[in-house]
Amino acid sequence: MKEPRGPRRQRNVPTISDVAAHAGVSPMTVSRVINAENNVRDETRRRVEEAIAALNYAPNAAARTLAGGDDIRIGLLHSNPSFAYLSEFLVGSLDQASRSNVHLVVEKCEDGGETAAVDHLLRGRIDGVVLPPPLSDSLPILKALEERGIPVVAVATGRAPEWALSVSIDDRQAAYDMTRHLAQLGHIRIGFITGNPNQTASAERLEGYRAALAEAGLSAGADLVADGMFTYRSGLDAAEQLLERDDPPTAIFAANDDMAAATVAIAHRKGLDVPGDLTVCGFDDTALATTIWPELTTIRQPVIEMSRQAVELLVRAIRSGKGAAMDRPHVLADYELIRRQSDAAPRRRPTARKPR
Incomplete structure (x- = not known):
């Protein structure tokens, strides 16, 4: 039987994201330092160690998450006006989260409250974020997540930043x-x-x-x-x-x-x-x-498959510690033209006769 989880950290206790922000690096880099991996430059390692000391940070499950454990929390930040689209996106995300053995935290973003929504989401110790449209095109949200070193998958966008992952169609x-x-x-x-x-x-x-x-x-x-x-x-x-x-x-x-x-x-x-x-x-x-x-x-x-791919891509990035440096950081999904009953050739109407 699976052992019960220990008590969750209090919100005033520093997290791995806090250390990353203090040192100016990504959470994955902090994880590499904590786990004594070799692929970290000496100067970067020094900044991370100083940040850990300054914040009195004690590595916990968050660090193990980035090192490959299964205690991963994925945030899904949404603000889509189409209920039909959002419903399908949630179906795929929840399904893949269950398959990947990760927690999915869903947060709604109100108009004008982008920064507050990001802050509220990250206070729950989020390891990565999936952004469906329209937030996948939100520059304030993308900037806030980049500054905090949070891995991101932007879905259905044509302008995903180089540092982020993405899933879209043509x-x-x-x-x-x-x-x-x-x-x-x-x-x-x-x-x-x-x-x-x-x-x-x-x-x-x-x-x-x-x-x-x-x-x-x-x-x-x-x-x-x-x-x-x-x-x-x-x-x-x-x-x-x-x-x-x-x-x-x-x-x-x-x-x-x-x-x-x-x-x-x-x-x-x-x-x-x-x-x-x-x-x-x-x-x-x-x-x-x-x-x-x-x-x-x-x-x-x-939509369902794209949301599944987004969660899968993000979890793989977090567990590998590679982020946007993965082999396929940008996934192009297939689309299909589906014909049903709402299209037909234009109706031919007789030409009106001129009055005599």
Whole structure:
């Protein structure tokens, strides 16, 4: 039978992260010094030893964690407006945490409270952090974690810093593929609903959309693009704008499933048949894509698998003590275009006769 764990440290007792911050190194480096490993420069070793003495730090399970033990605590900091996306991300993270025999600590970050959220999370002796979007693009959070020497895996970002690990897909190519698919169906006016401008995935998907239109010789005018924020509410407003145009699109590609579902709702409200009058496509293939009618044609971003890979990558980095110096610090996951019932060729309407 597994022995019960000893009492947890009091929060006013210095941790390995405190030593790392005091010495200006990573927690993995502190672990190497504690375990008398040879791959540490003399000057670095001296700074760590001085920090240990200054803080009166006593190595405990935290040091053994970084040396390869199983007492690892992974933080997951989230602030995703899409409940469907976050639910799938949590499923994968929790599953992999159980497989890897580590603890997963989930913390929500409120708008404007990035630094406070990081401080609160790290007070629980966190050995590494997984950042799903949009926080994977948050410069304040990434900077705060880098300064504290905490290993990080940024998920679904196109601009992961060199020191961090990452898991993502090729958002630009995926959006290009979907837009090209719509053009090949015969759609000439293809609308697009963007995502949150603070997320790199938004810009990547917009670029892919525009590239496919340019290749097909189709218009990519401003009247075909509406701003969204990856939320259902923003999708309602954006779809309303696009469908109120003098020459509305016959197909709308939304940058995530939440906004695509909102577009379907607006189409139904206006008496439009989907896909007879309007083709609607999404991105992510969350559970929402198959719980509305008609079911969404979408890009399958393997959210559950990506979150599993993120936890696995982070645990491996912590246990190996190599951090971002691993062989595969940046994982590119596969995506797939999934066709369901929400897309079709544009309906051909008879040309109106001129009055005699």
